[in-house]
Amino acid sequence: MATYDLIVIGAGPGGYVCAIRAAQLGLKVGVAEGRATLGGACLNVGCIPSKALLHATHELHEANHNFARMGLMVDPPKVDWARMLGYKDEVIASNTGGIEFLFKKNKIDWIKGFASIPAPGQVKVGDETHEARAIVIASGSQSSTLPGVTIDEEVVVTSTGALALPSIPATMVVIGAGVIGLEMGSVYARLGTKVTVVEYLDAITPGMDAEVSKQFQRLLQKQGLQFVLGTAVQGVERTDTGATVIHKSRKDGREARLDADVVLVATGRKPYVDGLGLDALGVQMTPRGQIATDARFATSVPGIYAIGDVREGPMLAHKAEDEGTAVAEILAGQHGHVNYGVIPSVIYTTPEVASVGLTEEQLKAEGRAYKVGKFPFLGNARAKAVFQGEGFVKILADATTDRILGAHLIGPMAGDLIHEVAVAMEFGAAAEDLARTCHAHPTFSEAVREAALACGDGAIHA
Incomplete structure (x- = not known):
């Protein structure tokens, strides 16, 4: 049994930043992570790979539409999808490998495997139980779905599946006009896919400044994305050629159907706390399924803290990073703080x-x-x-x-x-x-x- 000042559960942006900052402040730190690589969903199947594909397809757009305007005369580029995915995977490997290097540099132990908390001050990974003065839960989030929609990551996919489709689909329906749906929809629209975005609300990007949202929708429409707003998805049916999205207008109740080769479900994310044993510990949760914490990130159980997507606030990697830094400083006797009014x-x-x-x-x-x-x-x-x-x-x-x-x-x-x-x-x-x-x-x-x-x-x- 190993003993630590701090064990962090999860090596995503919040977890690995928390671990590094705590190690810088002199704490003995272990991080429990069950993925084969560090970096969490963000580096492996989220922020980083999506930005790689956004960059690649933006360059494709420039070559097709703007090169000639600048006097750059080239043949229309051809997309080698397998090589583009390979480039995306290289970007992932470079970044996740970088986190592993930082762990070694800061003498942080990677405890490989998925963790549970059998008791306060204990973290179990596999058959081994480790003791810790403090435990920080940074287990992140997972894609959420809708009633009547079954994810198979082949035809009906989350962002994870959308980042690794075997071929470029001719048609795609995106359920949800938030950040993930619009970014991935933009990627495939540039690749030639006919993309239709279905949204429950009457405007895209809920919570955004309304003037920006309207301009944003107009510009995306000019790029080929189509929008069906103010409609509720009733279900998704698999077909021989793909899937059909059944949706009903919130205004008049009229039902309609959209056929597509691929359906991307981008209806947000939910905290991932499966297998941690929080119920048995008596950790208090919020009505939305998040871990309830105080201003110092402490849960209702002494010695257990939570940061990032599992606690309240926007599910953003940089918000998790700031919280990871703050809780590490608090545990080291300093005064960690996050200004939630200034999170871009x-x-x-x-x-x-x-x-x-x-x-x-x-x-x-x-x-x-x-x-x-x-x-x-x-x-x-x-x-x-x-x-x-x-x-x-x-x-x-x-x-x-x-x-x-x-x-x-x-x-x-x-x-x-x-x-x-x-x-x-x-x-x-x-x-x-x-x-x-x-x-x-x-x-x-x-x-x-x-x-x-x-x-x-x-x-x-x-």
């Missing part, structure tokens, strides 16, 4: 979509006085040079203090540009502070400055 979110389509802080809809619901500064990428020289002038930057600031309350971007490199605003918000900056900061020319980031200027006397280039 990104959709890695083209154009990218990014946001941080509050939306206009949330500010209106609060009755808070605010002002809006907007700037279109059409006025940004760098964006026009790369044929990405569609979209805009929108900054929301307090009407009285000018303090930045939120930002919403749709356009080139939005996932990177959002962090300029996030840093400003972390330090309580006003829109004027951002507006008076010199930005290099020509860069996409000038659009952020112009939006900040628009919160005052007005943008220069609009």
